[in-house]
Amino acid sequence: MPRTVRDVVFVDGVRTPFGKAGPKGIYHETRADDLVVKAIRELLRRNPGLDPKKIDEVAIAATTQIGDQGLTIGRTAGILAGLPTSVPGYSIDRMCAGALTAVTTVAGSVAFGAYDVAIAGGVEHMGRHPMGEGVDPNPRFVSEKLVDESALFMGMTAENLHDRYPQITKQRADEYAVRSQEKAAKAYANGKIQADLVPVSVRRTNEEAGETGWGLVTADEPMRPGTTLENLANLKTPFRVHGRVTAGNAAGLNDGATASVIASEDFARENGLPVKMRLVSYSFAGVEPEVMGYGPIPATEKALAQAGLSISDIGLFEINEAFAVQVLAFLEHYGIADDDERVNQYGGAIAFGHPLASSGVRLMTQLARQFEEQPHVRYGLTTMCVGFGMGATVIWENPHFENAGGSK
Numbered sequence: 001m002p003r004t005v006r007d008v009v010f011v012d013g014v015r016t017p018f019g020k021a022g023p024k025g026i027y028h029e030t031r032a033d034d035l036v037v038k039a040i041r042e043l044l045r046r047n048p049g050l051d052p053k054k055i056d057e058v059a060i061a062a063t064t065q066i067g068d069q070g071l072t073i074g075r076t077a078g079i080l081a082g083l084p085t086s087v088p089g090y091s092i093d094r095m096c097a098g099a100l101t102a103v104t105t106v107a108g109s110v111a112f113g114a115y116d117v118a119i120a121g122g123v124e125h126m127g128r129h130p131m132g133e134g135v136d137p138n139p140r141f142v143s144e145k146l147v148d149e150s151a152l153f154m155g156m157t158a159e160n161l162h163d164r165y166p167q168i169t170k171q172r173a174d175e176y177a178v179r180s181q182e183k184a185a186k187a188y189a190n191g192k193i194q195a196d197l198v199p200v201s202v203r204r205t206n207e208e209a210g211e212t213g214w215g216l217v218t219a220d221e222p223m224r225p226g227t228t229l230e231n232l233a234n235l236k237t238p239f240r241v242h243g244r245v246t247a248g249n250a251a252g253l254n255d256g257a258t259a260s261v262i263a264s265e266d267f268a269r270e271n272g273l274p275v276k277m278r279l280v281s282y283s284f285a286g287v288e289p290e291v292m293g294y295g296p297i298p299a300t301e302k303a304l305a306q307a308g309l310s311i312s313d314i315g316l317f318e319i320n321e322a323f324a325v326q327v328l329a330f331l332e333h334y335g336i337a338d339d340d341e342r343v344n345q346y347g348g349a350i351a352f353g354h355p356l357a358s359s360g361v362r363l364m365t366q367l368a369r370q371f372e373e374q375p376h377v378r379y380g381l382t383t384m385c386v387g388f389g390m391g392a393t394v395i396w397e398n399p400h401f402e403n404a405g406g407s408k
């Protein structure tokens, strides 16, 4: 039976505010699956045209798929969110690019005609599930030198990337980090971020007083507005003695969840749903695991080639900031200035945080807002580096594009 590939669109995306992992973090007493439920409920609330019975799939990513992130979380979170039991779900893992992969996976199914509409997102509660919890890497990786030992520690791979790009100094990484904090603070001041956050009620306790009541989380906890180069200059370099990667120029350890609605364009239009972005192409690529931060470069090359576009066609970039050096390597490769105004206009993970498997949909949600505001831009790109040496890139088209001045 001949099949026609259908246009796929990003209908909407939301997220919980991100928290700091650990006993003092806002979500210490909150379950990971409850964060996902919040995000799904919010999507349904703000998209009344989306009949829950019509949802064909719920794909939710988590890197550590045990405990409250286990049990095929797409399925369990769907039931907990009150979706009809007829709506199936599954979990997915590509570490940092989990939610991004949830989106591309359901998008492929929409394009094929297997689904009309699906929910895709991700969660990581790094407080409840620290990075590497329960992992058991095969000893052959190291004994047979399949990878260098540093490949297993993301911060060390970032130091390795600094070695590969000696011109990307700690000073440049710190300057980038300061700008990320400034842009994020400005985006908050201008109400750009809050519009896609779902407030979360949380239980608070402390060691002396026990339960101290409930609070409502409405903003990202990790942000450090007012960060200066001087603040960052003398921070410890935990991944290497006299290294360059610090808590200031890296994303932190965080908790949070995201969710999005992905549909065929026809379904969205027939059901009165918004069309915020149109999928153009997506690609994944592997690189040497010890320099995993390089991954976005070959992934982007593939995605651009598939789309018949070049980097100069891209008018907006949302690059996940796992580490400043990895964003700078990408920009350096393409000859884009460190402070190019097309890049991470609202700041990035260095400021907001990076709850691993959830972050991809945060990038998309932010790009969708920027598309709305900038109809002169036709194409935008979301890209991330991924543990164990991978990159992931999705290229999107702006449905609001007006080719007034002929620019991209």
Ligand SMILES: CC(C)(COP(=O)(O)OP(=O)(O)OC[C@H]1O[C@@H](n2cnc3c(N)ncnc32)[C@H](O)[C@@H]1OP(=O)(O)O)[C@@H](O)C(=O)NCCC(=O)NCCS
Pocket: 096, 154, 155, 224, 227, 228, 231, 232, 235, 238, 246, 247, 248, 250, 251, 252, 253, 322, 323, 354, 385, 386, 387
């Ligand atoms: C870098 C890392 C080890 C730091 O962890 P941490 O030590 O728990 O981080 P903290 O938030 O406590 O920050 C450490 C110090 O830097 C300071 N700091 C961090 N950011 C700062 C900023 N913007 N301005 C000023 N000081 C800052 C903190 O105040 C703290 O100071 P203190 O030791 O005096 O209390 C951790 O965030 C990490 O592993 N990040 C990478 C996560 C990762 O690999 N993700 C996957 C990517 S692929």
